[in-house]
Amino acid sequence: MSWFDAARERTARDILARYPKPRSAVIPLLHLAQEQEGWVTPAAMAEIAELTGTTPAEVLGTGSFYEMFKFHPVGTHLVNVCTNVSCQLLGGEELLHHVESTLGVKAGGTTDDGVFTVEDVECVAACTEAPCFTVNYRYFHRADAGTFDEVVADIRAGRSPIERGAAGDAGDLPVHGTLGRVRQQVPDDRRAGVVPPEQVEGAPSWMATMSPAASPSVSPDGADAGEGAS
Amino acid sequence: MTGAYVPHAAGYVDNGGPKVVSSRFVHEDSYTLERSLATGGYEGLRAALARPPADVHAEVRDATLLGRGGAGFPAGVKWGFCPEGVWPRYLVVNGDESEPGTYKDRLLMERDPHQLIEGCLITCYALGLSQCFLYVRGEMALGQERIAAALNEAYAAGYVGRNVLGTDFSVDVTLHWGAGAYIVGEETALIESLEGNRGMPRLKPPYFPAAIGLYGQPTIVNNVETLANVPWILANGAEAYKRMGSETSPGTRLFAVSGHVKRPGVYEVEQGVTTFRDLFYGDGFCQGIRDGHELKMFIPGGGSAPWFFAEHLDLPLEAKEVGAAGSMLGSGAIVVMDETTDAVKACHRMVRFFARESCGKCSPCREGTSWEEKILARILDGHGRPSDIDLLLDVGDNISPGPYPVASHPDEGLDAVPFPPRQTTICPLGPSSVAPITSTIRRFRHEFEAKITRGDGIPVSAAPSGGEAGS
Ligand SMILES: Cc1cc2nc3c(=O)[nH]c(=O)nc-3n(C[C@H](O)[C@H](O)[C@H](O)COP(=O)(O)O)c2cc1C
Ligand code: SF4
Ligand code: FES
Numbered sequence: 001m002s003w004f005d006a007a008r009e010r011t012a013r014d015i016l017a018r019y020p021k022p023r024s025a026v027i028p029l030l031h032l033a034q035e036q037e038g039w040v041t042p043a044a045m046a047e048i049a050e051l052t053g054t055t056p057a058e059v060l061g062t063g064s065f066y067e068m069f070k071f072h073p074v075g076t077h078l079v080n081v082c083t084n085v086s087c088q089l090l091g092g093e094e095l096l097h098h099v100e101s102t103l104g105v106k107a108g109g110t111t112d113d114g115v116f117t118v119e120d121v122e123c124v125a126a127c128t129e130a131p132c133f134t135v136n137y138r139y140f141h142r143a144d145a146g147t148f149d150e151v152v153a154d155i156r157a158g159r160s161p162i163e164r165g166a167a168g169d170a171g172d173l174p175v176h177g178t179l180g181r182v183r184q185q186v187p188d189d190r191r192a193g194v195v196p197p198e199q200v201e202g203a204p205s206w207m208a209t210m211s212p213a214a215s216p217s218v219s220p221d222g223a224d225a226g227e228g229a230s
Numbered sequence: 231m232t233g234a235y236v237p238h239a240a241g242y243v244d245n246g247g248p249k250v251v252s253s254r255f256v257h258e259d260s261y262t263l264e265r266s267l268a269t270g271g272y273e274g275l276r277a278a279l280a281r282p283p284a285d286v287h288a289e290v291r292d293a294t295l296l297g298r299g300g301a302g303f304p305a306g307v308k309w310g311f312c313p314e315g316v317w318p319r320y321l322v323v324n325g326d327e328s329e330p331g332t333y334k335d336r337l338l339m340e341r342d343p344h345q346l347i348e349g350c351l352i353t354c355y356a357l358g359l360s361q362c363f364l365y366v367r368g369e370m371a372l373g374q375e376r377i378a379a380a381l382n383e384a385y386a387a388g389y390v391g392r393n394v395l396g397t398d399f400s401v402d403v404t405l406h407w408g409a410g411a412y413i414v415g416e417e418t419a420l421i422e423s424l425e426g427n428r429g430m431p432r433l434k435p436p437y438f439p440a441a442i443g444l445y446g447q448p449t450i451v452n453n454v455e456t457l458a459n460v461p462w463i464l465a466n467g468a469e470a471y472k473r474m475g476s477e478t479s480p481g482t483r484l485f486a487v488s489g490h491v492k493r494p495g496v497y498e499v500e501q502g503v504t505t506f507r508d509l510f511y512g513d514g515f516c517q518g519i520r521d522g523h524e525l526k527m528f529i530p531g532g533g534s535a536p537w538f539f540a541e542h543l544d545l546p547l548e549a550k551e552v553g554a555a556g557s558m559l560g561s562g563a564i565v566v567m568d569e570t571t572d573a574v575k576a577c578h579r580m581v582r583f584f585a586r587e588s589c590g591k592c593s594p595c596r597e598g599t600s601w602e603e604k605i606l607a608r609i610l611d612g613h614g615r616p617s618d619i620d621l622l623l624d625v626g627d628n629i630s631p632g633p634y635p636v637a638s639h640p641d642e643g644l645d646a647v648p649f650p651p652r653q654t655t656i657c658p659l660g661p662s663s664v665a666p667i668t669s670t671i672r673r674f675r676h677e678f679e680a681k682i683t684r685g686d687g688i689p690v691s692a693a694p695s696g697g698e699a700g701s
Contacts, residue, residue, distance in 0.1 A: 001649055016405045020361070021445060023426035031368075052426065064408035065428035066591075068368045078371075083424050084330045085533070085579050086565050087487035120414065122583050123330040123533070126490035127563065128241040128495050137371040141240055167240045168340065169372050180374035184376040184381050184405045190391035192400035194361065198446045206398040207358040211282040 003047035004167040008036055013182065018186070020196045036179040039070040055208045070215060075110045075117035076175040077155055079103075080134045083120055091144070095131050096120055098145040102152065115155070117176075129166070130186035136176050139166035235495065236436050239341050241333065241486075242497035245514040248474050250482045251458045252468070252498045254342050260378045261279060263383040266344035272389055274461030286356035287300030290460060293333045293468035294480050296501075298334075299324055299415075299453030300532070302615050303547045305460075309357055311440035312448040320446040321354050321362040322424060322439070323457060325406055326415035328367060330533030330583055334484035334496055335454035339373035343380035346392065347403060349457035352464055354401045355394075361402050363424055368408040371673055377405050378666040412587040416452040416657050421694070430589045431657040455562075456482060465478065469636060471507060475525060476502025479548045484632060485509060486521055489566035490514035499547060506530065507543040523568035531560025533580050534662035536635050536649070537669035538653040554648035555636040555698060573674040579664040584663035595660025598629045614682035626664035634661075634668045643671065 007024035009158040015028045026048060045059040052059070061071045081096040096107065099118055103111050105119035126132040129141035133148065135155070138148055147164065154161035160173045174181060239255040254260035254269055266272070278286045291306025312319055319696050323346070327335040338346060350362045366374050381403060392400045406424060413419050414429035421444050423429040438444060442452035443449020459481060463471050472480040480500035486496045487509060499509065506528070509515045519525050525538050536557040538545075538631040545551055552559050564599050565575060585603035590596040602625055605618050615621075627633065630651040638646040651661040671678060 018402070021425070024406075026426035027423065028407060031407055031409065040241075054426070058606055060680070061408075062427055065430075066368070066411050068410035078601045083579070084583060085576055086331055088576070088579050089489045089565070089567060089571065094421055096500070106550075122586065123328060123332070125327045125336045126241070127331050127333045127565070128486050130334075132495070132575070134369065139240075139370050152318070166372070167238045167615075179371045179407060180378055181371075182375040182378045184378045186385055186391065188403070190385045190388075192361075192392045192402040195403060196317055197447050202359065203358050203359050204353070204400070205316050206400070207283055209398045211284065224682075 003043050004032070005036060008032055014185070016051060018194060019192055023054055026052050026059055026062050027066070030059070030069055031179060034069060035179070038076065038177045038218065070228050073116050074099055074176060075115070077115055077135055078117050078119065078176045080119045080121040080124065080137075082122070082124050082130070082132055083127070084123040086123070087130040087132060090130045092131040093145060095133065095148065097147065099133070102149065126166070128151065136160065137179060138162055138169055138172060138173055140164065140165050237595070240336060241244055241494070242341070243494050243515075245497050245499075247498065248476070248500060249344070249472075249498050249513070250462045251338060251455060251484065254345070255337070260341050261343055261380060262469055263344060263380065263387060266342070271344050272348055272531055274350050275389065275619055276395065277381065278464045279354055279395060279399060282633055283356045283358060286352060286464065289468050290356065293463045293471040295456065295463065295471075296479060296549065298455035298483065298562065299455055300534070302331065302559065303458050309353070309450060310439060311438070312357065312450070313441055315394045316448050317358070317631060318360040319358060320444045320451070321350060321359040322420060322444060322451045323350060323362065323364045324415060324417065324451055324453060325364060325366040325370075325373070325454045325480055327419060327454070327561075328412040328415055329561045329563060330580065331486065331488060331565045332532050332561040333488070334562055335372055335484040336367075336373055337484070337496055338454050338458050339370065340376050341378045343663065344425055345453055345458050345461055346377070346382065347380060349460035350403055351390065351394065351401065352460050352610065353450065353452070353457060355399050359401070359402065359450065363404050363406050363444070365406045365408060365420055365424060368410045373628060374405065374407055381405060390570055401477070409579045412583075413589045413659055416621055416659065420451060421449060428589070430591045433656055440489050466697070473502045474547070477504060478550055483547070483562055485547065485562045485564055487516050487564045487566060489528075490520050490568040491518065491566050492520055493613060494515045502546055502548040504547050505544050506538070506547070506564070508658035509547070509564070510543070517564075519566065519568050523570065523679060523697070525566065526569045527567050527573070529553070529563070529565040531558045532563035533583060534558075534658065534665060537663045538637050538639060539673065541640060542637060553649040556635045556648060558649045573670045573677045574606065574610060577670040578603070580608055580666040581606055583662050584659060588659060590653045592660065594629045594654045595663070598625050598660060599663045601625045602667060609678060609681050616676075618682060619675065619678050622667050623671065630661040630664050634664050636672055639672055665681055
């Protein structure tokens with residue numbers, strides 16, 4: 001019996017099938033585990049080790065390098081406030097202080113009701129839209145204390161705050177653990193085919209078949225190419 | 231034309247100039263296959279597939295497409311570094327964008343994923359790469375959704391996967407999510423991460439990805455924006471590409487200008503010919519420093535770049551000139567600071583970033599960056615010691631020995647030290663932490679001193695007798 005629920009077990013198999021070596025799936029599977037439980041449990045790591053041919057210690061070794069993976073329960077809503085320079089210049093630290101005093105926890109802490117965890121984070125690639133924060137990795141741009149208060153009110157009332165956020169995002173705000181709400185899905189008949197590197201022999205077929213027969217060989221550095229360039 | 235914010239493309243400003251990578255941003259549904267196809271999407275791929283792979287490579291090489299991830303290395307030249315006869319080869323797309331100040335790859339992934347996918351396909355076709363891994367920064371949930379949806383559409387429509395557009399060309403493009411670590415943006419760390427490991431850089435040589443990359447195979451690593459240029463080049467030709475920008479820096483580039491300007495935003499700009507002044511003060515661009523304030527300093531190329539000042543405003547956005555002046559264009563991230571900015575505080579915040587993000591593999595960086603951060607923190611907290619300024623420079627010298635790249639200081643008769651820095655470390659992260667320190671100490675030593683000695687001139691605390699800074 002898999003630790004993953006039935007739907008996620010299928011997703012896990014899908015993910016594994018996309019990589020030439022199973023160990024490459026460790027990080028995607030850690031995300032999948034976090035999606036199921038909200039954090040990464042020891043049982044999940046044991047399952048991932050099994051699926052990827054690694055040990056639970058190796059899974060923890062990899063996972064603990066990355067700050068998105070939580071190895072203890074966190075709030076259902078992870079509030080990340082950027083205080084890096086572009087945000088700092090326009091009030092990012094003041095915004096963090098507002099968040100901390102509103103929720104009554106310091107960065108790193110979780111509210112008693114388990115709804116909010118606050119983090120003081122590095123640049124989230126929204127610098128021209130400073131100051132900004134994210135909730136479960138959904139962006140809120142050009143934010144101030146008022147924006148944050150509205151987002152909190154929405155969450156407490158069970159409404160999605162997403163449309164107050166970065167333009168272009170919409171829909172429900174998933175709880176912590178869910179990242180992309182759309183997953184890649186490759187129909188079997190469209191798959192080019194993923195092969196372990198040691199089973200690959202020679203150049204892919206098109207390198208020969210799609211070159212003019214006249215050309216003696218295709219040099220990968222293009223040294224003998226260019227004559228047809230328009 | 232004064233340009234306008236495009237409301238749905240958060241932060242992007244349409245400045246009316248030539249567009250290579252942002253041409254679809256004006257459309258609200260720019261991320262759909264339908265819109266992409268209606269606006270020339272996958273035409274570059276069709277053009278490529280009508281030509282032999284080596285020809286496609288030559289076209290990109292002729293365009294002098296410079297890498298947009300930081301180092302500015304020409305993509306077409308890098309593509310030639312795969313050792314002959316070694317297969318399989320892979321493409322790894324660097325979408326880890328986390329350099330402070332950088333905001334453009336996220337926009338490209340959220341707003342035009344098909345353009346990026348098309349660039350990946352053309353690259354795989356040209357070089358015989360058997361699989362493409364699109365490594366997207368973990369925190370970019372919407373970007374992951376948009377790319378997943380675009381890949382699903384593109385697979386179904388026959389643009390990706392088995393027998394692309396009915397040809398013999400077959401390739402899988404695999405979306406991969408990161409999980410939060412700046413250092414993973416470094417290309418060898420990216421590969422480690424993709425192999426399921428802690429994201430720690432490998433030593434170069436021998437681990438140049440083009441020779442020994444993913445699973446030990448030849449691997450091309452390119453930035454998202456670099457690859458987003460490729461479809462245009464194939465659809466319009468290298469000659470047309472080179473008509474934009476300057477000879478050494480052709481084409482356009484996305485610059486994110488943040489901080490104390492009137493209109494911060496992401497601008498697509500002709501490289502090489504546009505100057506920092508145009509960008510900060512131009513009507514179609516940032517429209518000047520915010521009202522009632524003046525420029526104090528700016529970071530021209532992301533958190534790893536040494537800082538510039540008013541006398542550098544007339545430099546063009548051109549890699550070589552910026553390098554000679556002591557900094558780099560890096561990741562197209564410009565942070566503008568006005569006179570209200572506390573130089574020591576801004577410096578500390580940038581250094582804190584490097585201290586947090588050091589992967590810990592080599593001692594000068596692991597120890598040095600956290601020392602730098604602690605010394606700066608105590609200066610800010612009023613516990614600085616008179617010896618701290620020299621101590622900071624000394625710690626920096628252990629990470630990056632010798633003169634560190636820095637801008638000229640004409641008032642003091644000091645020349646620029648050209649880019650890049652030397653390093654005692656495995657990767658450039660450690661040396662990058664020195665940039666804010668040398669930049670601010672050279673210019674604003676008095677600000678450090680003012681914090682170290684109270685207003686009355688009495689040091690807050692004298693150096694301990696050993697002369698060594700304790701913690
Ligand atoms: C510490 C560090 C972080 C980096 N982060 C990124 C990044 O987030 N995105 C990126 O494209 N390149 C990043 N780079 C540069 C990559 O190592 C590599 O040069 C780049 O992805 C190559 O692509 P390009 O030639 O298309 O620019 C980083 C480099 C270092 C040293
Ligand atoms: S310089 Fe820093 S980040 Fe780079 S490998 Fe060494 S410890 Fe890691
Ligand atoms: S500095 Fe806050 S998003 Fe970049």
